[in-house]
Amino acid sequence: MSGDSILLVHDGVAPRPDILGFLLNRYKVLPRRVRDLVGIRNENYLLMVVDCRIGRTSDLRELTEALKAFAQKSIRKLFISDGPDRGTTLSAEAIGAAAHLHRPLEASSLYFSVDQLILAGMGRPVDPARGLPAQKARGLYAGIDITERILQFAITGQKLSQDELYSAGDALIETMTETSLADWVRLVKLHHSRTYRHSLLVTGIVVGFGMHLGFGHSDLRRVALAGLLHDIGKACIPVDLLEKPDQLTPDEHIIMKRHAAAGREILRKHGGFSPDLVDAAGQHHEFLDGSGYPDGLMGSSISDFVRLVTIADIFSALIEERSYKSQLSALDAYAIMQGMKGQLDPALVSAFAHVAQQSSFVG
Numbered sequence: 001m002s003g004d005s006i007l008l009v010h011d012g013v014a015p016r017p018d019i020l021g022f023l024l025n026r027y028k029v030l031p032r033r034v035r036d037l038v039g040i041r042n043e044n045y046l047l048m049v050v051d052c053r054i055g056r057t058s059d060l061r062e063l064t065e066a067l068k069a070f071a072q073k074s075i076r077k078l079f080i081s082d083g084p085d086r087g088t089t090l091s092a093e094a095i096g097a098a099a100h101l102h103r104p105l106e107a108s109s110l111y112f113s114v115d116q117l118i119l120a121g122m123g124r125p126v127d128p129a130r131g132l133p134a135q136k137a138r139g140l141y142a143g144i145d146i147t148e149r150i151l152q153f154a155i156t157g158q159k160l161s162q163d164e165l166y167s168a169g170d171a172l173i174e175t176m177t178e179t180s181l182a183d184w185v186r187l188v189k190l191h192h193s194r195t196y197r198h199s200l201l202v203t204g205i206v207v208g209f210g211m212h213l214g215f216g217h218s219d220l221r222r223v224a225l226a227g228l229l230h231d232i233g234k235a236c237i238p239v240d241l242l243e244k245p246d247q248l249t250p251d252e253h254i255i256m257k258r259h260a261a262a263g264r265e266i267l268r269k270h271g272g273f274s275p276d277l278v279d280a281a282g283q284h285h286e287f288l289d290g291s292g293y294p295d296g297l298m299g300s301s302i303s304d305f306v307r308l309v310t311i312a313d314i315f316s317a318l319i320e321e322r323s324y325k326s327q328l329s330a331l332d333a334y335a336i337m338q339g340m341k342g343q344l345d346p347a348l349v350s351a352f353a354h355v356a357q358q359s360s361f362v363g
């Protein structure tokens with residue numbers, strides 16, 4: 001299990017509840033005391049989070065020794081300290097901190113740092129050998145950041161400004177202009193959370209689709225925001241279910257289906273979201289023949305805008321990897337969509353052929 005876990009190193013009897021709680025919400029975590037670090041051999045972790053006091057020389061020495069003895073030397077380390085303190089930052093840097101956060105901890109900045117370090121640790125998003133310079137990954141980081149903010153907004157009602165959404169949408173569009181769809185698909189697939197992967201994949205695909213259809217900037221921005229927000233209702237679904245490695249049971253599927261109506265309610269309740277974004281969240285699982293959910297809408301009651309999002313959503317879900325199914329190639333996924341006669345808009349499915357082909361990659 002170590003390969004997909006975060007190692008949380010602490011100096012107390014138990015890890016501090018704030019950091020442990022935040023991390024467990026999203027990742028597999030193995031907490032270890034500093035003194036027990038030496039006992040861990042031949043295991044690889046995604047990231048080490050170090051929540052230890054390092055202000056005193058004796059504490060710093062103990063931690064330095066423990067890190068030296070730790071087998072996985074190249075692991076990236078995120079340090080957490082109690083408050084902003086230049087001395088602590090310098091000490092953390094001296095013993096190999098790749099990043100440093102201090103309390104009070106905010107979930108969004110913690111997740112952002114953790115995700116960035118995990119991605120960087122994989123080496124691939126910024127690997128020039130794969131032809132993707134680091135700056136081209138900024139749209140992805142903007143997407144990850146805003147996805148986290150959107151989840152926070154959905155869960156806590158914490159303010160999410162239009163400006164924030166627009167600038168993330170613009171960063172994504174800019175990246176999509178500079179990066180091939182295949183690169184975007186490859187990048188997004190590196191994210192460890194299925195929920196994030198999916199939202200970012202749908203966003204990239206729907207923006208690519210909009211570009212192919214000749215959309216101007218304001219329409220591209222609308223579809224980008226729709227991609228980011230379409231599954232916002234998943235914030236109301238337990239993380240265990242969202243990240244479940246196996247296929248959902250019928251009962252679990254019923255729970256999962258609630259995300260569409262929940263998303264619509266979240267956006268309506270908070271106000272300020274255009275009706276097409278509310279519809280994208282509430283109706284992206286509706287089908288033209290009335291066989292979708294939550295309302296069994298039919299034909300013309302489903303807007304073109306929603307139809308676009310639905311196509312991007314289905315395609316993304318088909319090409320995503322699940323542990324219980326192998327990922328489909330873009331062309332196989334497209335063939336399945338062509339077979340969904342009566343459910344999807346045929347003219348849009350035809351136009352989508354080009355996007356499916358563009359998003360095809362081997363990796």
Ligand SMILES: [Fe+2]
Pocket residue numbers: 230231259284285
């Ligand atoms: Fe959905």
Ligand SMILES: [Fe+2]
Pocket residue numbers: 198202230231313
């Ligand atoms: Fe979705």
